[in-house]
Amino acid sequence: MKKKLYIETSVWNQLAHTDRPDWKRATEDFIKTVESGIYEIYVSELVLKEIDRTHDKNLQKTLTDHIFSRQPEVLLYDEEARRLVEAYRGADIIKSSKPKVIIDMGHVAIATVNGIRHIISYNFDHLVNEFKIDKFNSVNLNQGYDVIVDIKTPESYILKEEGQE
Numbered sequence: 001m002k003k004k005l006y007i008e009t010s011v012w013n014q015l016a017h018t019d020r021p022d023w024k025r026a027t028e029d030f031i032k033t034v035e036s037g038i039y040e041i042y043v044s045e046l047v048l049k050e051i052d053r054t055h056d057k058n059l060q061k062t063l064t065d066h067i068f069s070r071q072p073e074v075l076l077y078d079e080e081a082r083r084l085v086e087a088y089r090g091a092d093i094i095k096s097s098k099p100k101v102i103i104d105m106g107h108v109a110i111a112t113v114n115g116i117r118h119i120i121s122y123n124f125d126h127l128v129n130e131f132k133i134d135k136f137n138s139v140n141l142n143q144g145y146d147v148i149v150d151i152k153t154p155e156s157y158i159l160k161e162e163g164q165e
Helices: 009-014 021-035 045-052 057-069 079-090 099-113 130-142
Strands: 003-007 039-044 073-075 118-120 150-152
Touching: 003 099, 009 021, 009 045, 009 057, 021 039, 039 045, 039 099, 045 057, 045 073, 045 099, 079 099, 079 130, 099 118, 099 130, 130 150
Parallel strands: 003 039, 003 118, 039 073, 118 150
Antiparallel strands: none
8 A cells, every 4th residue: 555645835846946955856856756656646726726826937837747747636625624724723733824824734634634644845834843743633633533644854755775875
């Protein structure tokens, strides 16, 4: 059985950015691992919506092409996920009501309601944060979900050959 990975927008963005060469290189290595077929990959309509907001149309196309060439399953931001986001907001996991923050919580909710335990992200402010992960999982359990999410950077999911560093 393959691990299911939900790949959040910040990871896809690294394929086109040059301001963090270490993240870009790690993301490229992660994508090579994904292309080996050992994982089932998922994105959501929220990922696509965030990319659609990119003002640079060439960049937008590049990112969309990166995503669709890997053939992830695209998940919906449905009513169940929206209700879970409201539960996250009620628990003050992230103390902001900015649309970007709601979308960040939406990524976790979509993965949770679809039974995807592994979320891949470079969003250290709102997602890759042990305290917030614990809070997301607490709300998930209180809402009746048995999915314990784990949010990590792509480096954790790169397949390396023996002896390779």
